[in-house]
Amino acid sequence: EAQKTPTRLRFYESSISKETTERLLLENDLHDALANQELFLEYQPQLDLRTGQIKSVEALVRWQHPKKGWISPGVFIPIAEESGLIIPIGQWILETACQQVKRWEAAGLPPIKVAVNLSLGQLFQQNSVEIIQNVLEKTQLKPKYLQLEITESMTINIDHMTTILHKLKALGVTIAVDDFGTGYSSLSYLKDFPIDCLKIDRSFVQKIQSNSTDKALVDMILSMAKHLQLKVVAEGIEEIEQLSYLVASQCDTIQGFLLSKPVSPRTFQENYVTLHND
Ligand code: C2E
Ligand code: CA
Ligand code: CA
Ligand code: CA
Numbered sequence: 001e002a003q004k005t006p007t008r009l010r011f012y013e014s015s016i017s018k019e020t021t022e023r024l025l026l027e028n029d030l031h032d033a034l035a036n037q038e039l040f041l042e043y044q045p046q047l048d049l050r051t052g053q054i055k056s057v058e059a060l061v062r063w064q065h066p067k068k069g070w071i072s073p074g075v076f077i078p079i080a081e082e083s084g085l086i087i088p089i090g091q092w093i094l095e096t097a098c099q100q101v102k103r104w105e106a107a108g109l110p111p112i113k114v115a116v117n118l119s120l121g122q123l124f125q126q127n128s129v130e131i132i133q134n135v136l137e138k139t140q141l142k143p144k145y146l147q148l149e150i151t152e153s154m155t156i157n158i159d160h161m162t163t164i165l166h167k168l169k170a171l172g173v174t175i176a177v178d179d180f181g182t183g184y185s186s187l188s189y190l191k192d193f194p195i196d197c198l199k200i201d202r203s204f205v206q207k208i209q210s211n212s213t214d215k216a217l218v219d220m221i222l223s224m225a226k227h228l229q230l231k232v233v234a235e236g237i238e239e240i241e242q243l244s245y246l247v248a249s250q251c252d253t254i255q256g257f258l259l260s261k262p263v264s265p266r267t268f269q270e271n272y273v274t275l276h277n278d
Helices: 004-033 075-084 088-105 128-139 152-156 158-171 202-206 212-227 240-248 265-277
Strands: 037-048 053-065 069-071 111-119 146-152 174-182 197-200 232-233
Touching: 004 075, 037 088, 053 075, 053 088, 053 265, 069 174, 075 152, 075 232, 088 111, 088 128, 088 146, 088 265, 111 158, 111 265, 128 158, 146 152, 152 158, 152 174, 152 197, 158 174, 197 212, 202 212, 212 232
Parallel strands: 053 111, 111 146, 146 174, 174 197, 197 232
Antiparallel strands: 037 053, 053 069
16 A cells, blocks of 8 residues: 555656656747748638638637648647737738738639637737737738737736727727637626627537537528627538538528548638639
């Protein structure tokens, strides 16, 4: 008995330190990832349910690690946030996404709006609004083609957030609340924040057919959005039944594997032309 505890303790400690080491190694590699051009963006199309057309995409960052291969943003974005690397990486993401919309435009595609995920640290950095303004000026993208995605977890400082969001709105960009409903935050921020769009989290849409609570929550979000005059994007649509339900419920836009997974800019461009010429 007496010897068992220390053994287990040691085992436990060593597994923690392995995790920590792994994380530090990744953080170290992430430092060079930008300069080494290991980061790239994919774009996931969003379908406008009223017109049946693709009018927007979400930009999603990817990391092709030279030794470890593909690393999920779910793993490296938190590391980027904790280490402060999210500042240069986030700026690169924003600039690359805006540039890409201009490239598609130059290639003859109709106007596409791009949604870019913002991290808390990025939004709360000293001159975040100026940085975003500079990116718009540098890339010559019309602000209405940029949507910024924030999450409910960012509502910790409502006053500060309200100020920043109003400044961003004044630039002409639109604001979406990502993963809406998953944040356990009070809904009162909806009164103060100049928000344009709610993105219903995949977890609510998944069991829309079988789970009456999830269905009720989706209905509630759609009805609330209508009253507040907000657009709704339903995320993570994988099945035709989910799509039919959302069409019938007059949801504005859907995004999910049923339509397309996130793809390279070239694939998006090729598919777009095929899709809209049918
Ligand atoms: P998110 O912003 O909620 O992005 C949606 C995630 O759902 C993406 O995962 C996307 O590939 C995935 N997805 C889309 N449709 C479906 C579907 O039908 N079924 C399923 N199972 N999944 C679907 P991804 O690309 O792995 O990104 C994970 C998270 O990492 C994002 O969640 C976001 O929080 C973060 N992230 C990704 N790119 C960026 C970025 O450029 N900047 C920041 N700050 N965070 C990012
Ligand atoms: Ca998002
Ligand atoms: Ca989301
Ligand atoms: Ca998410």
